[in-house]
Amino acid sequence: MTNNYYNLHAEQYFNETILLPMDDVIARFLQRIPEDAKILDLGCGSGRDSLYFIEKGFSVTAIDGSEALAKRASQLIGQDVLVQDFRALSLPSEFDGIWACASLLHLPKKDMLPVLHYLKAHLSPNGIFFASFKAKSNAKAKAKSEEIMFADEGVDSRGRFFAYYEMDELIAVFQQAGFQVVEQWQECKPLRESMQSWLNVIVTHAN
Numbered sequence: 625m626t627n628n629y630y631n632l633h634a635e636q637y638f639n640e641t642i643l644l645p646m647d648d649v650i651a652r653f654l655q656r657i658p659e660d661a662k663i664l665d666l667g668c669g670s671g672r673d674s675l676y677f678i679e680k681g682f683s684v685t686a687i688d689g690s691e692a693l694a695k696r697a698s699q700l701i702g703q704d705v706l707v708q709d710f711r712a713l714s715l716p717s718e719f720d721g722i723w724a725c726a727s728l729l730h731l732p733k734k735d736m737l738p739v740l741h742y743l744k745a746h747l748s749p750n751g752i753f754f755a756s757f758k759a760k761s762n763a764k765a766k767a768k769s770e771e772i773m774f775a776d777e778g779v780d781s782r783g784r785f786f787a788y789y790e791m792d793e794l795i796a797v798f799q800q801a802g803f804q805v806v807e808q809w810q811e812c813k814p815l816r817e818s819m820q821s822w823l824n825v826i827v828t829h830a831n
Contacts, residue, residue, distance in 0.1 A: 667727020
């Protein structure tokens with residue numbers, strides 16, 4: 625369902641996101657990984673962040689669930705983007721950094737733990753993993769404005785599935801998967817003429 629939306633609206637989504645500023649978040653991530661790091665961009669979307677990493681000299685493997693978006697991103701970054709379902713990943717190697725910007729939020733909560741276990745197995749011993757999710761407050765505000773019942777997860781007006789989290793809940797699932805939280809923060813950013821609240825975590829292997 626979600627990938628159907630991105631396949632049908634790949635160019636629109638590309639144009640909406642390609643210029644979104646991510647420099648501050650990327651800087652927090654890159655300062656923790658070596659200069660010759662191998663980075664997995666999980667759910668690369670437009671390819672915006674993959675391109676940034678490549679231009680900085682990193683070796684990048686980019687993956688997206690949407691065939692149309694992967695094709696568009698491939699054109700931007702000058703290399704193939706792998707098309708894979710996050711619940712059936714087949715990663716080619718171990719990575720020093722995993723970048724999952726607004727991507728894992730499309731997974732049902734019941735599927736999050738096994739996916740995190742798989743990603744942990746493909747993160748180097750000192751590797752760093754960044755992920756961002758929509759805060760549960762976004763869903764609550766939307767439910768109130770449309771006079772509908774609030775749910776932790778569900779399909780938005782564009783036909784995309786989202787799972788929403790509180791920070792404590794998000795940290796708990798990463799810890800359950802064997803990660804240690806290095807940094808966590810919440811921020812509000814403009815998106816499509818509204819403000820969105822985001823939860824960000826940087827994690828590594830637990831000791």
